[in-house]
Amino acid sequence: MFETAIAGSLPKPAWLAETEKLWPEWKSSGAELDRAKADATLLWLKVQEDAGIDVVGDGEQSRQHFVHGFLAKVEGIDFEHKVKMGIRDNRYDAMVPQVVGPLRLSGRVHESEARLARAHTGKRLKFTLPGPMTIVDTVADRYYGSGKEGRIKMAFAFAELLNQEARALAADGVDIVQFDEPAFNVYMADAAEWGVAALERAAEGLTCKTAVHICYGYGIKANVDWKQTLGDEWRQYEQIFPALAKSRIDQVSLECFHSHVPAELMRLLDGKDVMVGVIDVASDVIETPEEVAATIESALRYVPANRLFPCTNCGLAPMRREVAEAKLAALGKGAALARQRRGG
Numbered sequence: 001m002f003e004t005a006i007a008g009s010l011p012k013p014a015w016l017a018e019t020e021k022l023w024p025e026w027k028s029s030g031a032e033l034d035r036a037k038a039d040a041t042l043l044w045l046k047v048q049e050d051a052g053i054d055v056v057g058d059g060e061q062s063r064q065h066f067v068h069g070f071l072a073k074v075e076g077i078d079f080e081h082k083v084k085m086g087i088r089d090n091r092y093d094a095m096v097p098q099v100v101g102p103l104r105l106s107g108r109v110h111e112s113e114a115r116l117a118r119a120h121t122g123k124r125l126k127f128t129l130p131g132p133m134t135i136v137d138t139v140a141d142r143y144y145g146s147g148k149e150g151r152i153k154m155a156f157a158f159a160e161l162l163n164q165e166a167r168a169l170a171a172d173g174v175d176i177v178q179f180d181e182p183a184f185n186v187y188m189a190d191a192a193e194w195g196v197a198a199l200e201r202a203a204e205g206l207t208c209k210t211a212v213h214i215c216y217g218y219g220i221k222a223n224v225d226w227k228q229t230l231g232d233e234w235r236q237y238e239q240i241f242p243a244l245a246k247s248r249i250d251q252v253s254l255e256c257f258h259s260h261v262p263a264e265l266m267r268l269l270d271g272k273d274v275m276v277g278v279i280d281v282a283s284d285v286i287e288t289p290e291e292v293a294a295t296i297e298s299a300l301r302y303v304p305a306n307r308l309f310p311c312t313n314c315g316l317a318p319m320r321r322e323v324a325e326a327k328l329a330a331l332g333k334g335a336a337l338a339r340q341r342r343g344g
């Protein structure tokens, strides 16, 4: 009961990459960088296990950014000539690569880190990939054509590639493949109309569990400012969850603690496992086990205990390492407290 998980990313140690940045520069290159990425992955597996996290991940230590890490192995993308683009409906600018031709995987994307993690933990292993709609919102297009039709076509092209990699990850021994779709909370109508279908294409035929993570973004200033404009009640999920409830995706990860998401919206996910965000990633204040247990208990009004997985609101990548470590410990302790109170 109340098995804990993390949304995905964790901070990179200072010897691996720049700290507290969303697109950090690596500190080394070649074989030395590969070794450093592997070391950081092993380190975070140990920290997660020690914190009592039940479903662990690689902390995305081997990719610079959760979207561009996948794109690095996609042919048809020009990384040499990045352009500035407003992403997430112009919430903030990012330097993004351009799609310039038909998309194809040049090989495996995350084989080495998935196999490394699998070899070094007996816990259940979750692996994250960006969702097709979020990828489309994080690249510039010069090939598929402007307008909605072009975006949909490009999303399904990416979904096919994601599916190839996801199937291979399952074969590597990954227990859960999670697709990250923060764009769902920005383009709700599109998400319901075609985003969920593209997501299902990415998850097609997977023998392992499938999950989707939908949040209000990392705890960076642009996102914190955006949240201020969303009013007292954040009802974005209300437009997406019904389509997700009908989908074949097994688990949904959502933002809860310190958000203005009305908790009753979780009812719309009837039949799904729900990863409830009980750790705030936009604040350095460490949650107490009591606070974590209280969030779990309030979610229990809408999610059955056997489907409730306490989780972080989003990835912890831009945080300070010691803050992230303390937050993981709080997650583990809070879930243990909630379990103890229910006699489980």
Ligand code: ZN
Residues within 6 Å of the ligand: 007, 182, 213, 214, 215, 216, 217, 218, 313, 314, 315
């Ligand atoms: Zn997130």
